[in-house]
Amino acid sequence: MSDRVRRLATTGAALVLAAGIVVGLLTADAREPDRVHELASQLRCPVCQSESVADSPSETARQMRARIAELVADGRSDAEVLQEFVDGYGQWILLAPPxxxxxxxxxxxxxxxxxxxxxxxxxxxxxxxxxxxxxxxxxxxxxxxxxxxxxxxxxxxx
Structure with missing residues (x-):
């Protein structure tokens, strides 16, 4: 292969790889808030008690949503995120206990x-x-x- 073809192939491969990374990052970011909302909707707000953390306007619920977002960003599984709140609050915190x-x-x-x-x-x-x-x-x-x-x-x- 000539140098020109080799450079063109390398550039094309780099562009495809970069596009894949960008698409992966965009879809990961789009799914992350949905996942945070889904997890927050499974937890009871300690202040409101009749509302989920996702629906509650309280400051405590806002802090819990921020903590869920941190745990999701750290790569924790759904079970690990929920377990952290169960460890802190007990089974009561789950809107649908097992x-x-x-x-x-x-x-x-x-x-x-x-x-x-x-x-x-x-x-x-x-x-x-x-x-x-x-x-x-x-x-x-x-x-x-x-x-x-x-x-x-x-x-x-x-």
Whole structure:
């Protein structure tokens, strides 16, 4: 190969390599904020408690988001980032705690309450659906006699 072809091939290879590096850096930067937001949405804000760190406007949540960004920039895995917060705050900090023996009741209880509620509603509505029973002629006569006796008793009191 001539020097000119060799230089052209080297320059072309360098340009392809540089383009690959630029594309890699741009996509890594674009994914990093998404990853930070995803991790922050899995953590409970210690101040707001009903909001995730991603959604909370508190200063504590802002500091936690900054710490998550640092850990992600350092190359930590999602599990390592979450574990750092669990180590500092306990399992409580996770908005969706893992299924363990100690948290089994938290996972099972809502379903059990829902099933119990459905059964209660079904039982109550089944009682309302019972067919209307017609009174027999004997029963009708007994009711008429009882009403007549009540009417006679009320007339005597007046």
């Amino acid at each position: 299924f363990t023996r100690s948290s089994a009741l938290l996972w099972v209880l809502p379903g059990a309450v829902l099933i119990a509620g459905i059964l209660v509603v079904a039982r109550v509505t089944s009682h309302r659906r019972r067919p209307h029973v017609e009174l027999t002629p004997e029963r009708r006569a007994a009711v008429a006699r009882a009403l007549a006796e009540l009417d006679d008793g009320e007339q005597g009191v007046r």
